[in-house]
Amino acid sequence: MSYAIEVKNVTKEFGAKTVLNQVSMQVKKGSIFGFLGRNGAGKSTLVNIMTGISFVTKGSVHLLGEPLPLSSAVQRKIGVMPDYSMFYEDMTALQHLRYFAKLLKFEQPNAYYMNLLKQVGLEDAAHVKTKKFSFGMKKKLGIAQALVNAPELIFLDEPTSGVDADSILGIHEIIRNLAKKGTTVFLTSHNLDEVEKLCDEVAIMENGVVRSQGTLEELRTRFQPTLEVTMKHAQASKDSKAILTKLIENHGEILDSSPEHFTFTLQDDTMIPVITRAFAQMKIDVYRIEVNEPSLEEIFLDVASSQ
Ligand SMILES: Nc1ncnc2c1ncn2[C@@H]1O[C@H](COP(=O)(O)OP(=O)(O)OP(=O)(O)O)[C@@H](O)[C@H]1O
Numbered sequence: 415m416s417y418a419i420e421v422k423n424v425t426k427e428f429g430a431k432t433v434l435n436q437v438s439m440q441v442k443k444g445s446i447f448g449f450l451g452r453n454g455a456g457k458s459t460l461v462n463i464m465t466g467i468s469f470v471t472k473g474s475v476h477l478l479g480e481p482l483p484l485s486s487a488v489q490r491k492i493g494v495m496p497d498y499s500m501f502y503e504d505m506t507a508l509q510h511l512r513y514f515a516k517l518l519k520f521e522q523p524n525a526y527y528m529n530l531l532k533q534v535g536l537e538d539a540a541h542v543k544t545k546k547f548s549f550g551m552k553k554k555l556g557i558a559q560a561l562v563n564a565p566e567l568i569f570l571d572e573p574t575s576g577v578d579a580d581s582i583l584g585i586h587e588i589i590r591n592l593a594k595k596g597t598t599v600f601l602t603s604h605n606l607d608e609v610e611k612l613c614d615e616v617a618i619m620e621n622g623v624v625r626s627q628g629t630l631e632e633l634r635t636r637f638q639p640t641l642e643v644t645m646k647h648a649q650a651s652k653d654s655k656a657i658l659t660k661l662i663e664n665h666g667e668i669l670d671s672s673p674e675h676f677t678f679t680l681q682d683d684t685m686i687p688v689i690t691r692a693f694a695q696m697k698i699d700v701y702r703i704e705v706n707e708p709s710l711e712e713i714f715l716d717v718a719s720s721q
Pocket residue numbers: 428431433451452453454455456457458459460
């Protein structure tokens with residue numbers, strides 16, 4: 415497996431304070447990776463190490479196969495969304511992109527930058543000085559800046575916070591398209607819905623430690639060992655509850671019921687066909703079976719509180 419990011423046993427100390435404690439993490443090439451954690455968990459500290467702003471106390475980091483500190487050749491294959499306060503106020507959006515492309519030795523014709531501005535929905539502001547930009551516009555310009563060198567790996571820090579709903583959809587589209595083209599996206603976000611929609615894998619950090627890493631499916635099985643099933647059916651007879659209770663004995667329990675539905679837990683899905691067959695024998699039509707999956711928010715709260 416080739417990884418875009420490999421963090422091995424990274425510890426970061428500020429004086430006597432350990433902010434990252436033996437952090438290990440792997441990000442697959444071409445994936446959208448969500449990095450989560452409460453305020454102060456240590457996310458920025460790790461991102462700052464990966465983007466060359468800070469250094470590890472112990473451990474190692476490889477980006478695109480190369481150990482830190484990166485050669486300038488590999489550095490040029492990486493895009494970082496800047497802190498929005500870093501813009502040159504008297505430059506227009508277009509001048510800004512052209513300037514950064516020049517710094518990265520990736521100069522292109524104007525049409526290239528205009529296309530980037532179009533992608534982030536800033537084509538009408540190409541000739542406007544950034545001091546006139548709203549917060550949301552600065553975020554979009556930050557994304558365009560991170561993309562200016564057509565990077566293989568891009569770090570996006572809260573790309574949609576403070577951005578209007580329409581633009582959020584546009585930014586999500588950009589992120590998906592990047593991954594489709596093979597770019598690895600490392601996304602730090604507090605918006606768990608966004609991460610759930612976009613990311614292939616997530617890591618949850620708490621107090622300087624990675625508590626959990628995996629696909630959403632893996633996290634769901636890890637944090638919800640039992641399934642919660644809701645079954646909607648035709649009017650049930652009085653005995654059906656007793657029959658269901660008997661069927662799921664040793665497999666789960668009934669949480670809720672009405673004449674037209676049962677909600678119950680199961681250890682796994684092997685009992686579901688047994689239950690639907692039993693209902694068919696009782697001549698009760700089953701209309702719908704839903705296995706209720708925990709949201710990323712529930713998983714996150716579960717992980718964060720299980721210290
Ligand atoms: N230069 C520093 N010196 C001392 N402590 C620091 C320094 N930088 C960060 N910290 C501490 O490290 C911890 C982690 O901070 P960090 O900014 O990495 O968290 P975060 O997860 O990015 O939080 P947020 O979501 O608020 O951005 C905090 O307790 C912070 O006070």
